[in-house]
Amino acid sequence: MVLGIETSCDETAVAVLNGEGRILSNVLDSQVAVHAPFGGIVPELASRRHMERLEVLTREALERAGLTLSDITGIAVTNRPGLVGALIVGVNFAKALAYARKIPYVTVNHLEGHLASAWLANPNLATPAMVLVASGGHTHLAWAPNRGEYQFIGWTLDDAAGEAFDKGAKMLDLPYPGGPAIDELAQQGNRQAVAFPRPQLHSGDLTFSFSGLKTSLLYFLKNGKKSTDQQLSVADIAASYQEAIIEVLAAKLCRAARQYEVKAISVVGGVAANSRLREKLEEQAGVFGLDLTLPPRSLCTDNAAMIAAAGLGKLQRQEFASWDEDAISTVQCKHEFFAKAAIPT
Numbered sequence: 001m002v003l004g005i006e007t008s009c010d011e012t013a014v015a016v017l018n019g020e021g022r023i024l025s026n027v028l029d030s031q032v033a034v035h036a037p038f039g040g041i042v043p044e045l046a047s048r049r050h051m052e053r054l055e056v057l058t059r060e061a062l063e064r065a066g067l068t069l070s071d072i073t074g075i076a077v078t079n080r081p082g083l084v085g086a087l088i089v090g091v092n093f094a095k096a097l098a099y100a101r102k103i104p105y106v107t108v109n110h111l112e113g114h115l116a117s118a119w120l121a122n123p124n125l126a127t128p129a130m131v132l133v134a135s136g137g138h139t140h141l142a143w144a145p146n147r148g149e150y151q152f153i154g155w156t157l158d159d160a161a162g163e164a165f166d167k168g169a170k171m172l173d174l175p176y177p178g179g180p181a182i183d184e185l186a187q188q189g190n191r192q193a194v195a196f197p198r199p200q201l202h203s204g205d206l207t208f209s210f211s212g213l214k215t216s217l218l219y220f221l222k223n224g225k226k227s228t229d230q231q232l233s234v235a236d237i238a239a240s241y242q243e244a245i246i247e248v249l250a251a252k253l254c255r256a257a258r259q260y261e262v263k264a265i266s267v268v269g270g271v272a273a274n275s276r277l278r279e280k281l282e283e284q285a286g287v288f289g290l291d292l293t294l295p296p297r298s299l300c301t302d303n304a305a306m307i308a309a310a311g312l313g314k315l316q317r318q319e320f321a322s323w324d325e326d327a328i329s330t331v332q333c334k335h336e337f338f339a340k341a342a343i344p345t
Contacts (some may be wrong), residue, residue: 004308007090008082038298076311087327136162136270154206
């Protein structure tokens with residue numbers, strides 16, 4: 001029985017999985033209301049909220065699973081990357097529980113957790129597979145020769161896709177969080193209304209870039225105040241901006257799948273909940289004959305079930321963490337995401 005703990009950013013989450021990887025409980029405390037007045041995440045407030053809620057959620061997760069703490073045989077906790085203060089709360093809580101119960105614990109890379117959610121959603125997802133990790137802080141392509149084995153072969157050169165959504169929403173005066181707000185509004189708009197650029201779409205490699213797209217939206221809005229076509233609604237702008245992001249994500253994922261000659265693809269992370277991305281990937285998967293796995297939205301956003309799933313293998317292999325294990329910020333572990341993008345032979 002594995003207790004998973006996730007506190008890398010603004011979601012406090014706890015889950016319980018059994019030894020076969022089946023979810024027994026998966027609870028989450030969202031901090032949207034805490035950060036909404038500021039239009040973005042305030043790290044200090046996030047850390048304080050984790051401290052307030054983590055023990056409560058642990059009790060709730062155990063209760064929903066029909067277990068007690070004495071039934072838990074291992075703990076998995078996110079220790080990187082993320083907001084270091086938020087991570088410290090989860091890591092120290094996991095250490096305290098493991099020490100008190102005399103059970104092992106393992107640390108999990110947050111991205112590895114997202115990747116594990118693909119197999120959590122579909123245990124039969126074939127390998128080798130190509131998985132796109134798209135979230136507020138990350139946009140990476142991972143080649144998975146086997147379940148639990150990953151090589152990052154593409155990444156963003158600047159901003160993540162989720163960040164582009166959030167910053168774009170702020171420019172459009174949409175509520176926080178921006179990604180879901182754009183997704184909802186875009187369903188009422190014309191995706192071809194504005195010809196926003198598709199950054200890196202024809203770059204010839206598997207990298208991403210979204211900072212220029214944000215700038216393009218900024219200048220479009222500034223110029224629009226001077227001379228605007230009154231027929232162009234905010235919904236049209238949102239739909240066009242979203243389409244530029246989605247087209248690049250879908251194209252790069254399918255290109256990577258063809259380049260690495262895999263038949264199975266998936267998308268994970270918060271942006272994987274975007275309705276247009278899911279629609280676009282279903283279209284592209286049909287065109288290229290790819291088997292597509294779309295995790296349920298509950299497994300797209302940050303959650304503890306994915307951390308427990310990623311940690312289960314480590315616990316089984318006895319790759320236990322030491323008591324001096326620490327939290328590692330996004331900046332500190334950035335090098336872990338970059339690997340030689342060689343095509344397997």
